[in-house]
Amino acid sequence: MKTLFLASLFSMGIVGPALAAPVTVDLDGVRDAGGKLYVSVQARKQFMQDGGIAGSVVSAPHAGSHRFSYDLPTGEYAISVWHDDNGNGTFDKDERSSPLDGWSMVNGKELRGKPSFDQVRTKVGNAPVNVHLKMVYGR
Numbered sequence: 513m514k515t516l517f518l519a520s521l522f523s524m525g526i527v528g529p530a531l532a533a534p535v536t537v538d539l540d541g542v543r544d545a546g547g548k549l550y551v552s553v554q555a556r557k558q559f560m561q562d563g564g565i566a567g568s569v570v571s572a573p574h575a576g577s578h579r580f581s582y583d584l585p586t587g588e589y590a591i592s593v594w595h596d597d598n599g600n601g602t603f604d605k606d607e608r609s610s611p612l613d614g615w616s617m618v619n620g621k622e623l624r625g626k627p628s629f630d631q632v633r634t635k636v637g638n639a640p641v642n643v644h645l646k647m648v649y650g651r
Contacts, residue, residue, distance in 0.1 A: 533640045537580040537591055541647035543614060544575035545597035551580050552592045559590050559629040588633045591643055592617050605650075612650040620648055 535553075542549065553566040566582040573595070594603060595614030604612040617632040634643050 533583075533636065533638055535582050535584050535589075535591075535634070535636055535641045535643065537582075537643045537645060539578045539580070539593060539616065539645045539647065540576070541616075542573050542575055542578060542595065543597060543647070543649060544573075545595070545614075546572055547596040547599040549573040549578070549614075550594045550596070552594075553582055553584065554590050554592070555587060556590075556629050556633075560626075565589070584636050586637055588629075588635050590617065590629055590632045591634060591645070592632075593645060593647065595647060595649075597649075610650055611648070614647045614649045616645040616647050618643065618645065620646065 537551065539551075549568075549570040551568040551570075552564045554561075554564040558564050565584060568580050570578065593614075593616040596603070597614055598604070603615075606612055617627060618634055619627075619631055634641065
C-alpha cells in the first residue's frame with residue numbers, strides 16, 4: 513500500500529490534455545497524530561497498484577478538515593487517503609489484517625475487506641465534482 517501512495521505522488525500533476533472539471537476532496541476527521549497524510553487519485557487500470565493520475569502529501573497534518581483540488585479528465589477514479597500517523601512508512605494492520613493507520617475512500621464505512629474499484633469510484637464529467645470523505649482510524 514505504501515508503494516501505491518508514493519508512486520501515485522511521483523506522477524501527480526500529470527493529467528491528460530482535455531480537462532473536464534475540478535474535483536474537490538473535502539476530508540474530515542483527521543487526527544493530530546503526526547506522520548504524513550497521502551491522497552491518491554487513480555484510474556481503474558491504476559487501482560491498488562503503483563501509479564496514479566494525481567495526489568498530495570501533507571507532512572504533519574493538523575487535526576480536523578483538509579481540502580484538496582485536482583483537475584481531472586472525464587472518467588472514473590478512486591480517491592484514497594492514508595494517514596501514516598506513526599510515521600513508520602508502513603500501512604499498519606493488526607493480526608486480523610484490519611487497518612490500524614488512518615484511511616479513507618468513498619463508501620469507506622461500508623467496506624469490508626479489500627475494496628473493488630467499482631465500490632469506491634467517483635465519476636467525473638463536465639461539471640465540478642465534490643467528494644466528501646471521513647477518516648477511519650483503527651487505533
